[in-house]
Amino acid sequence: MDNRYDLIVIGSGPGGYVAAIRAAKLGMKTAIVEQGEIGGTCLNRGCIPTKTLMHSSHLFYEAKHLHAAGLHFEGLSFDMEEIQARKDEIILKVRQGIVSLLEANGVTILQGTATIQKENRVVLRRAATAEELELSAKNILVATGSVPLVPEIEGSTLPNVVTSDDLLSKSTLYPKLLIIGGGVIGVEFASIYSELGCEVEIVEAMDRILPAMDKEISQSVAMSLKKKGVAIHTKARVIRILQGEAGGLVCEYEEKDNVKQANASGILIAVGRRANTKDLFAPGVEVEYDGANLKVNDAFETSTPNLYAIGDVIRGKQLAHAASAQGVAAVEQMCGEKMSIDLTVIPSCVYTSPEIAAVGMSEEEALREGHSVRTGKYPMLGNCKTMISMGERGFIKVIADADTDKILGAQLMCERATDIVGEFSTAIVNGLTVKDLASVVRPHPTYGEAVTEAVEDTLGMAIHLMPKRK
Template sequence: MTYKAVVIGGGPGGYVAAIRIAQLGGKVAVVEKDKLGGTCLNRGCIPTKSLIAAVDKLKTVEEAAEFGIEVGKPVIDFGKVQARKADVVEKLVGGINFLFKKNKVKLFNGTAKIKAPGVVEVENNGENQELHCENIVIATGSSPALIKSLGYNGTTVITSDEALQLTEVPKSMLIIGAGVIGCEFAHIYGSLGTEITMVEAAPSILALQDKDISRRMQTIFKKKKYSIKTNVTIKKIEEVESGIQAELENGDIINAEKALISIGRTLNIKNIGLEKLGVELGQRGQIVVNDKMQTNIKGIYAIGDVVMKYQLAHVASAQGIVVAENIMGKQSTMDYSAVPSCVFTSPEIASVGMTEQQVKDKGIPVTAGKFNFMANGKALSMGEGEGFVKVVTNSKTDVVLGVHIIGPHASDLIAEATLAVKNGLTAKNLAATIHAHPTLAEAIMEATENVHGISIHG
């Protein structure tokens, strides 16, 4: 049996690619060594959002008195929180299995190795099977990055994988790395009562965000009594009776029950046959692809984290669709001009396009407009007035080059901004669009008005 394509990896890139190939009439197989859904569904996006949903409910109860609703002190049953998370994940994994059957996608459980172009060997419990195909799609994803000197052991020194499986809320946690993953876990466990200390080598937390956003989030975290140490690295971590003891390069000592390593991710590309095939790799070890997601070897494609364009589930899915269309004879290319990214803290953060500094670095004349949620009727009614919308434009053309939001439902609001950046809309285009009242989206309208200094409420 020859397949139109064999997809290695059933994450948000791989399973989407496979389903689209099947929808377009191709016979397709997926090889997955674990559960369908990949990191995103099983150890990333979905389980973290389930835990965040729980702490958001906790916040609602804790703040109920401000709305005139008296309730008793909430009691956290962390076992039930974790059980609900597992249930959500199980339902979504089951959903992908259903979609595979519906679209006649063949699933092989096991570890894949590319023996030659068009030949994939699947090993499962010591038994090997060869799959023959016209095309191969590498969608093997990534795993949490580890620094051996930090003493990772999976119990007191952990990664995000173990942080999602804890059976008890730690009394204290040292978070190494204050990027997206570190900040989301700070929000989760800090909200549950864990004493949080964050150590970041960069000058600020969320260093890739617009500076105004990262500064505001750092201020919010400090108000929550999180200890934040930037511009410093960990020298060593030792196990002690109470958990761990970390020594920083500046000599500071930190004691905590757990240490969470959240310094990024490493690519899952070892032992899948790339070296023998001569697949080109980049300086950071990533698989090099063109805008059609093709490698330098005919009939072999790569998508998702392994190509290191953006390590985001929705980008992997978009790449999967591009791959599927190219395999099935259509001409499709990736466009990274408007990629939204979200941080599910409280308040949420969402961004699309360039930061103000990136625009300046390119020598483009820049004008930014900002509007605070404190002046938005819906936000105040919700008790969520913290944060703002910032719109970055080209001063000469008025085209929106970036939008950065910190505030309530930022991850939902960014969709309008992404559409604007994708289609080259101007600030005046957005400002002239009637937005329903009272809604959070009005903050985007007012921020674009503020680009020209005519915001009514700003």
């Protein structure tokens, strides 16, 4: 076996496997190393399992309200073991698809733990046989992703204090779940548990949940969760976790200068994720870091020549599609080709009901950047498809430059927002104006019609909005 490669990719998540396939298509002899299951965190312990559980919880929640559509039935229930089995089935199907794609493109799949040595060498250790294999490559790409961040909180190691990794594999539900952290992970698990009828409480240190997103979206999501019975505490600092009565837990936190306690049967710590670089480098291999992340240049190359890094191990948005795009870009740079993807426009999505999506600048960000801003907004309760599907309140908001009319950003809270946002991403990347987007005929009745209304509202020309008072 020839162990010399043009590229060795470490990690088979959406950044790693995409980079490996693109490298193979560009003529590079490529190997990919994975110590766990092919597909990485996103497929096995992140995006796909979470969204699969959310799909089931959304259906269950909607079914309880189908009497509004004239549908009546008795005995509605769910089986968590069956929901988990369906999740596992989907993961397996996607994993098999990725393996087939890698093999079909001639990528060598190596199972084991990789340690990067000096002089572009990698030692592969196979846990099952204790075998060590030395590999060499012209280029090495680190795509090892991230792991849940667990802060030093007293009581964080108690039974039933869990991370998202743990919660995704449970076949039973906690009757009362307290979530430390109101970011995307926390909010999505709050949706799952509340829609399945559990009691949920969120403790968030910042002044609002989803603090990285547009303020109006954060407020609207909070309103939607509270409607489902979720209790939310903001500007709240967790002090410690205690063992409660009958196997329960108690979270002690400070809110508005008052120390409070909340009981729970399970506590989810969802305060973020950290770069997964533990034991990745052999002694003597010196790589420059940016805080806890690997530092890279615009070509995704680290301080060590021919050693690249992408995805959650570098600073930036921890998103699967961002990692995939970076993987393609890094490989193109290795091959001396021009980057084919605009990495400055990365949409963010939250799969609550209704869905959340944002891309480009918010209104506040555009003003800080010195733009003269013009906004348009369309409330989704006026959209026929939303009415037909019994959708919740939401909106599409567009940010445009008042001087050039170019689209700068968009924030969406509506059904299919995560699909619709791609239209705004395309507009921003290609420098399209509000008139360009308004010139498209969109079918009726669809959620997408609201795009026309929102962009036309930036010009004061929306048909299905009452005229603004002068």
